[in-house]
Amino acid sequence: MEQAPSGHRSPHAELHGQLGKVLRDGGYNESELHRLLGTPPERAIDPDYLPLAARRAAEDGGRLAALAELLLLGREVDTQRAGAALAPLELHGLTEAELIEPSAANVRATVRILPYEGLLLASDSPARGQGSDEVWAPGPSARTLASLTVRRRVRSALDLGTGGGVQALLLARHADAVVASDVSARALAMADLNARLNGIENVELRTGDWFEPVANERFDLVSANLPYVVSPDVSFVHRDNPMERDSLSRTVVSRIGEHLTEGGVGHVLCSWVHGADEEWADVPLEWVSGTGCDALILHYASHDPLEYAASWNRPLQSTDAEAFEAAVDRWLDYYAESGIEKIASGAVILRRRSAPKTWARAVEVPDAPTGMAGDHVERLFAVQDELARIGSPENLLAETLEPVPGQRLDQRMTFRDGTYVAHAAFMRRNPGVGVVARIDPRALPVITGCDGRRPLGELITRATERLGETRSEVATLCFATARTAYELGMLRRRD
Ligand SMILES: C[S@@+](CC[C@H](N)C(=O)[O-])C[C@H]1O[C@@H](n2cnc3c(N)ncnc32)[C@H](O)[C@@H]1O
Numbered sequence: 001m002e003q004a005p006s007g008h009r010s011p012h013a014e015l016h017g018q019l020g021k022v023l024r025d026g027g028y029n030e031s032e033l034h035r036l037l038g039t040p041p042e043r044a045i046d047p048d049y050l051p052l053a054a055r056r057a058a059e060d061g062g063r064l065a066a067l068a069e070l071l072l073l074g075r076e077v078d079t080q081r082a083g084a085a086l087a088p089l090e091l092h093g094l095t096e097a098e099l100i101e102p103s104a105a106n107v108r109a110t111v112r113i114l115p116y117e118g119l120l121l122a123s124d125s126p127a128r129g130q131g132s133d134e135v136w137a138p139g140p141s142a143r144t145l146a147s148l149t150v151r152r153r154v155r156s157a158l159d160l161g162t163g164g165g166v167q168a169l170l171l172a173r174h175a176d177a178v179v180a181s182d183v184s185a186r187a188l189a190m191a192d193l194n195a196r197l198n199g200i201e202n203v204e205l206r207t208g209d210w211f212e213p214v215a216n217e218r219f220d221l222v223s224a225n226l227p228y229v230v231s232p233d234v235s236f237v238h239r240d241n242p243m244e245r246d247s248l249s250r251t252v253v254s255r256i257g258e259h260l261t262e263g264g265v266g267h268v269l270c271s272w273v274h275g276a277d278e279e280w281a282d283v284p285l286e287w288v289s290g291t292g293c294d295a296l297i298l299h300y301a302s303h304d305p306l307e308y309a310a311s312w313n314r315p316l317q318s319t320d321a322e323a324f325e326a327a328v329d330r331w332l333d334y335y336a337e338s339g340i341e342k343i344a345s346g347a348v349i350l351r352r353r354s355a356p357k358t359w360a361r362a363v364e365v366p367d368a369p370t371g372m373a374g375d376h377v378e379r380l381f382a383v384q385d386e387l388a389r390i391g392s393p394e395n396l397l398a399e400t401l402e403p404v405p406g407q408r409l410d411q412r413m414t415f416r417d418g419t420y421v422a423h424a425a426f427m428r429r430n431p432g433v434g435v436v437a438r439i440d441p442r443a444l445p446v447i448t449g450c451d452g453r454r455p456l457g458e459l460i461t462r463a464t465e466r467l468g469e470t471r472s473e474v475a476t477l478c479f480a481t482a483r484t485a486y487e488l489g490m491l492r493r494r495d
Contacts, residue, residue, distance in 0.1 A: 010189065012097035015089070016196030019099070020120055022089055023071075023113065023197075027064050030115045033072065036064055041072060041115055045137065047318065050074075071113040074127045076106035111190075112137055113197070116166065117146065117372075120197045122190060123164050132235060135190040138166040140368075145225045145269045146170055147369035148298070148347055148433060150377055154220035158259065160210060160252070165191030165203065167223040172200050175221060181206040181213045211255060218259055222266035224252055229312055230271050230343050232334035233327070239312075245338060246272045250287050253348045257291035260352035265377075266293070268348045274302065276341040281362035284348055288360050293350035295360040296380055298433060300368070302344040305335040351381055359384055363435055363488070371431025379404065379489035380433070386493060396483060397460070401491040402452030406430050409439070409448070427490045435488045442474055443481035452494040456482055 010016065030041060037044040037053040044053035054073050057065040066085035069075040079102070083091050091107060094100045100107045111122040114137045123137040138146075145167060157175035159168035161182055168180035168191065180203050182188050188205045195203050206213035227239050228249050234242050241248040249270035256266040272283045280302050288295035303311070309331035316324040334340075346365070361384060387393060411425035425444055427437040439447050449459040460478045464471045485491045 010097075010192050010196070013192070013196050015093055015097050016193050017199060018089060019086075019094070020197035020199060022086060023067065023120055026067055026085065028067050028071070028113070028115065028120070029118070032064060033068055033115060036060055036068060042137075044068075045072065045074075045112065045114065070100070070107070070109050071111070074109070074112060074125050076103050076108045079105055079107050082107045111193075114138065116143075117170060119166070119169050120194070121164055121166055121169075122193050122197060124186075124190070133184045133186040135164045135184075135187050138164070141225055141269055142166050144300075144347070144369055145223055145267060147371065147373045147431070148269075148349065148377055149223055149267050149372075149374050150221060150265045150349075151372060151374040152221075152378070154264075156219045156261075157221040157223070158214060158217075158219040160222065160224040161226060162191050162205075163187045163225070165194045167225065168203050169194060169198060169200055171221060171223065172202050176202065178203045179206055179214060179217075179219070180204070181208055181210075183207070183209055210252060211259060214259060218261045218264065220261050220264045222256055222259060222264070224256070224266070224268045226252055226268065226270055228269065228271040228345070230273060230340065231309075231312065231331050233330070241271075245340065246270070246283070253284070253287045253350070254291060257293040257350055257352055260293065260350070262352055262354060264352050265381075266350045266352075268350075269346075270348060271343055271345050273338075273340045274342050274344060276304075278342075280342070280344050283344075284346070285360055285362060288348060288350065291350060292354070292358065293352050294358045294381065294384065295351075296349040296377070297346060297360065297362040298349070298365045298435075299344060299346040299362065300365050300434070301346075302342045304342060305332055305340060308343045309335075349377060359388075365434040366436050367428065367432075367434035369432065369434045373431040373433045376429060376432045376489050379492065383487050383489060387487075393483060394479075396486065397457035397479065398455055400452055400455050400494045401450040401482065401486060402494045403450065404429060404490060404492050406432065407490050411439075411441075411444070427485055427488075429490055432489075437481075437485045437488050437490050439481055439485070440477055443478045446478040446482060447485060447491075450482065450485075450491050 033041045037056050043049055054075055057069045063085045066077055066081050070077045070082055098110055100109050110125055112125050113120050113122045116138055124134045151174055153174050155176045157171040157178045159180045162168045162180035165180055168178050172178045180191055191205055227241050229239050229241055230246055249272055253268050260266050274280055274283050280299050284297045309328045313324055313327045407429045409425050409427050412423045413420040422441040425439040445463045446459045460475050464475045467474055
């Protein structure tokens with residue numbers, strides 16, 4: 001694929017747009033490909049599943065199957081069959097645009113096109129091995145960031161380190177104008193192709209190092225899926241953090257506020273290091289202080305060095321076992337020399353607010369996010385605003401709470417000594433950021449009683465009326481549980 005210089009359209013822009021139309025008309029979307037391959041497209045490209053998906057496509061043999069074999073599964077396809085599947089586009093035009101290349105009586109694609117959230121997203125075909133600036137298909141981190149992004153209607157948005165443009169193209173649906181920047185010319189060429197494939201016109205591509213292409217500019221929304229991996233390697237521009245330890249994550253988190261409008265929200269997917277006996281929250285809390293922003297810090301996990309090194313080098317495990325062992329050793333030596341005991345991964349979400357005092361809240365997140373959870377993120381910010389407005393948290397007792405839509409409560413019971421014993425229940429929401437509220441069984445009647453009709457204080461009084469001596473203990477538990485469920489965005493105040 002030819003590289004489009006920053007700000008310029010590829011000479012094949014029209015063809016890229018036509019290819020998008022041909023694919024959409026051919027049913028090349030998440031649900032049709034799922035039906036064809038027996039699994040969602042993002043799972044079909046998992047190396048473990050790929051051979052099975054390829055067999056399913058070959059058995060089907062239809063037009064969508066040919067498109068999937070060529071453009072999703074990275075298989076060579078007979079030239080005539082590929083030509084029929086891509087008609088009315090001509091194969092020689094696609095070859096000239098370097099999207100496909102001949103191979104004896106077959107053709108193969110230079111890109112992989114993955115449908116995601118109604119978009120068609122091209123990335124480098126893994127079969128070709130592009131080297132250090134290879135553009136990868138959106139994976140779990142891209143999905144996490146997309147899920148956490150606030151989806152309010154705005155005038156301007158920025159996607160830092162856009163890669164193939166997944167975040168920028170999603171932002172383009174609810175921002176009037178989007179700037180997408182990257183240091184890699186190859187990434188920007190892919191983002192340009194993806195904008196054309198999807199007929200999206202309001203994304204401007206800029207080349208440069210992090211904030212340099214947007215100096216002195218502010219945006220209503222910013223997203224940044226950093227190459228945050230903490231390692232001694234600089235093998236992949238999209239993965240490896242070229243700075244020492246977690247300095248890249250710290251730099252972007254502490255500077256993002258300078259590029260937000262008042263009330264604007266910046267989302268940074270990042271990593272930080274901490275000591276084995278140190279609180280995971282201390283480091284990011286220090287990063288966000290003095291940014292002029294309220295901050296929500298979501299902590300998904302802290303790994304020890306071996307787990308971390310093995311998981312990031314997993315792709316090598318099946319292709320080159322020796323190189324895998326060598327990489328893990330190299331990474332472990334680096335962590336030992338640098339005194340790194342734990343590596344945390346999470347997201348820092350900042351909201352710019354001119355106020356004498358801003359707040360920062362660090363939240364443990366046991367589950368992966370589900371669906372598009374921007375509303376949940378907005379709620380987590382709104383809760384802190386509401387608590388500041390109502391004064392003492394005890395004033396919540398006078399409030400009437402109700403469940404937010406999409407909330408789920410799971411409880412397990414085990415049969416023991418002739419009776420069922422109730423365990424704690426767990427509250428989650430979907431779509432949601434992945435937080436979980438633990439509900440002690442004694443607090444359950446109060447939590448399930450929060451149906452938007454009676455104030456919390458009244459529910460607690462009723463639930464504890466006949467308890468005698470343990471009454472105040474249970475009342476305290478019920479209040480703390482309801483407050484947690486409210487603060488985690490599972491319950492909301494009814495106005
Ligand atoms: C983890 S990828 C994220 C890609 C995409 N935004 C997503 O969510 O999947 C990180 C991106 O940062 C880009 N990048 C690396 N170093 C950069 C730098 N110094 N300035 C700007 N972008 C950079 C890489 O080229 C890559 O596209």
